[in-house]
Every structure is written in structure tokens, then in C-alpha cells.
Amino acid sequence: MKRRNFIKKAGITGAVLGTTPSIFAQDFSPNSNTKKSTLPIAIATWNFHEATKKAGSLLDKGTSALDAVEQGVMVEEANLKNTTVGNGGAPDRDGNVTLDACIMSPNGNAGSVVYLKNIEHPVSVARKVMEDTPHVMLAGEGALQFAIQNGFKKQNLLTEDSEKAWKEWLKEKEYKPIINIENHDTIGMLCIDKDGDIAGACTTSGLAYKMNGRVGDSPIIGSGLYVDNEVGGAAATGMGEAIMKSVGSFLVVELMRNGRSPQEACKEAIERIVKKNDNHNDFQACFIAINKDGEVGGYSIHDGFSYAKYQDSENENVKCKSYL
The missing domain is CATH 1.20.5 (Single alpha-helices involved in coiled-coils or other helix-helix interfaces)
Known part of the structure; x- marks a missing residue:
């Protein structure tokens, strides 16, 4: 037989x-x-190697994509040398450090906080919003109250170095974004675990010396971050206003749904921003993306953008192609 x-x-x-x-x-x-790429994989905007190292090492141990992506971006939220994310972030024009963050899980759930003060890890508060409330987004005093009720401790996030730089800025009060600095190098991260599930997170202190109350693309689901576990995920960095107007991360995922590779989808999303903004020479916008097969891509308006990638226990920086 x-x-x-x-x-x-x-x-x-x-x-x-x-x-x-x-x-x-x-x-x-x-x-x-x-x-097909070897899973798991962690990628993050810019050269945040310690963040992808943290997330990737957790993924290698079998941690879920959701847990890994949260822990990964928390590395930069706690990094006092990074003045664009979390503790030590550059303040707004009134001297307030206000943080924005969001997180998305493989099941399509999402959480977000905006204009959050005095809490070092806004991404963890966003996850609490996602998992423990019927809402997606909490803002300002409401977000702070919710964080404290859930055991987060208040602390002063304005470091001596950030305060000194802000006071120096007050002498001229001139705001002009610098390409590939933008006064805010947001960290957006995407993880795909060994089971092929995808999660993402995005966290930032926003534009340095922004107007009081300004919120950018980073905590906006579909703009700074979007994940569809059937297709893939995307995250953005750069000038938030331009990214919000194009609902950029959602666009990248939808382009992948329609057959584009992550690289092709990021490129087309940037080209749409360029087409709608005559002043695109004056600002940077960038996307990274990953699909269910583990293919990865990134693209930007200006040269100089890169993303960190952890795969097969190797952590590398990948230089991206650009429109200009």
C-alpha cells in the first residue's frame, strides 16, 4: 500500500x-x-538601529509583532539624545513638549494619543487606548488623565539641552525646516513576526517650535501609519502636513493591495505628494512599507533618507531612492 x-x-x-x-x-x-523573505523582519524610518535591534531580537524569540513594535519604538522615546521623539523632544513655541503616537495591531485595531504632555512613552498609552477603551484617539488633558489612571507616571520631558536650544530659537523665532532634519525625525516602525502577522507604531514630538496645539501625521491612522494584515503596512516621516493631505500610509497599503510592490507603492505615493505641492523642493516626505511576503521598500522626495532593517539577526541601514 x-x-x-x-x-x-x-x-x-x-x-x-x-x-x-x-x-x-x-x-x-x-x-x-x-x-519570499525570511521572517521575522523589523524596519524603521531613518537609522534608528537600536530600535530595530530591540524589536528584531524580540521577534527572533517568538514575540508577537505588536509587542515587538511597541518595545522597539520605546527605545527612541527614552533616548534623551533624540530630540524629535519622546523624552527630551524639542518643545513647541511656548516651551511645551507635546507628544503624538499611534499603534496598529494585526487584527485592525488601533490606538492613538495627541498633544500628550509629561508622559515618556506615548506609544504605550496609545496601546492602552486601543485595548482598554471603545475609542481610537485621546487628546491633551484627556489623554494625560487616562495615562495617569492607568499607572503612567508624570515627568518633566524638557531636558536642559532642549530648553537651551528653544531659548536660543526664541531670539529670532524663525522657522525653516531643514531637509532630512525637518526639526522632527519621527520613528515609524513595522514588524512582521514568524507567523506573518504585521503590526506598526509611530511616535514623535512633532515639529520643533511648532504652534501650540499643532498635531502632525504621526498619530493619524492612515497618514503616519497604516496596517492591513491581509496586505502589508506602511509608515511615514517628514513634513506631516503634506503627508496628511494625501493620507499617505493608507495610500501605500492600497497600492500594494492592487499589486504594487512596497517599493513601487512608496514611489507612487511620493509622486502624488510632489504633484500636489509646488513647494516640494522645500520639504522632505518619506515612506517605508512591507508586504505579507516580507518584501520591503522605501522612497522619499529628497536624497538622504534611509531605513533601518533587522532580518536574520542582521541589522542594517538601507539607503532609499528619491524623487529628486
Whole structure:
């Protein structure tokens, strides 16, 4: 019986090979676009290697994409040398450090906080909003109250260095974004775990010396971040106002749904921003993306953007192509 079953199965396999050669004739060499990547993978905007190292090492141990992405961006929220995210972030024009963050899980759930003061890890508060409330977004005093009620401790986030830079800025009060600095290098992160589930997070202190009350794209679901576990995920960084107007991260995911690779989708999203903004020479906008097969892409308006990538226990910085 075993021999008969073996012959039968071999015959079926031979018939399939004979009738549908295209299925088995795909190129699975390292340079093939059809090659599935090894999971898990963690990617993040810019060169935040410590963040992807943290997330990637957790993924290697079997941690879920959601837990890994939260822990990954928390590295930069606590990094006092990073004046664009979390503790030590550059303040607004009135000297307030206000933080924005969002998180999305593989099941499509999302949480967000905006204009949050005195809490070092806004991404964790956003996750609490996602998991413990019927809402998606909490703002300002309401977000702070919710955080405190859930055990988060208040602390002064304006460091001596950030305060000194703000007081120096007050002498001229001139705001002019610098390409690839933008006064805010947001960290957006996407993780795909060993089961192929995707989660994302985005966190920032926003534009340095912004108007009191300003909120950018980072905590806006669909703009700074979007994940659809059937397709992939995308995250953005750069001039938030331009990204919000294009609902950029959602656009990237929808382009992937319609057959674009992550690289092609990021490129088209940037081209749409360029087309709608005559002043695109004056600001930067960037996207990163990952699909269910583990393919990764990134693209920006100006040269100089890169993303950090952790895969197969290797942490690298990938330079992206740009429109200009």
C-alpha cells in the first residue's frame, strides 16, 4: 500500500509539473522579486538601529509583532539624545513638549494619543487606548488623565539641552525646516513576526517650535501609519502636513493591495505628494512599507533618507531612492 500510494502521488506530481510549469519555474534566487523573505523582519524610518535591534531580537524569540513594535519604538522615546521623539523632544513655541503616537495591531485595531504632555512613552498609552477603551484617539488633558489612571507616571520631558536650544530659537523665532532634519525625525516602525502577522507604531514630538496645539501625521491612522494584515503596512516621516493631505500610509497599503510592490507603492505615493505641492523642493516626505511576503521598500522626495532593517539577526541601514 505504501508503495502504491507513493507511485500514485508521484504520478499526480508529474502531471502537475507537466501541465503547469510556470508555478514551479519561478526564480527563487536571491535577486528574484518573487523570492519570499525570511521572517521575522523589523524596519524603521531613518537609522534608528537600536530600535530595530530591540524589536528584531524580540521577534527572533517568538514575540508577537505588536509587542515587538511597541518595545522597539520605546527605545527612541527614552533616548534623551533624540530630540524629535519622546523624552527630551524639542518643545513647541511656548516651551511645551507635546507628544503624538499611534499603534496598529494585526487584527485592525488601533490606538492613538495627541498633544500628550509629561508622559515618556506615548506609544504605550496609545496601546492602552486601543485595548482598554471603545475609542481610537485621546487628546491633551484627556489623554494625560487616562495615562495617569492607568499607572503612567508624570515627568518633566524638557531636558536642559532642549530648553537651551528653544531659548536660543526664541531670539529670532524663525522657522525653516531643514531637509532630512525637518526639526522632527519621527520613528515609524513595522514588524512582521514568524507567523506573518504585521503590526506598526509611530511616535514623535512633532515639529520643533511648532504652534501650540499643532498635531502632525504621526498619530493619524492612515497618514503616519497604516496596517492591513491581509496586505502589508506602511509608515511615514517628514513634513506631516503634506503627508496628511494625501493620507499617505493608507495610500501605500492600497497600492500594494492592487499589486504594487512596497517599493513601487512608496514611489507612487511620493509622486502624488510632489504633484500636489509646488513647494516640494522645500520639504522632505518619506515612506517605508512591507508586504505579507516580507518584501520591503522605501522612497522619499529628497536624497538622504534611509531605513533601518533587522532580518536574520542582521541589522542594517538601507539607503532609499528619491524623487529628486
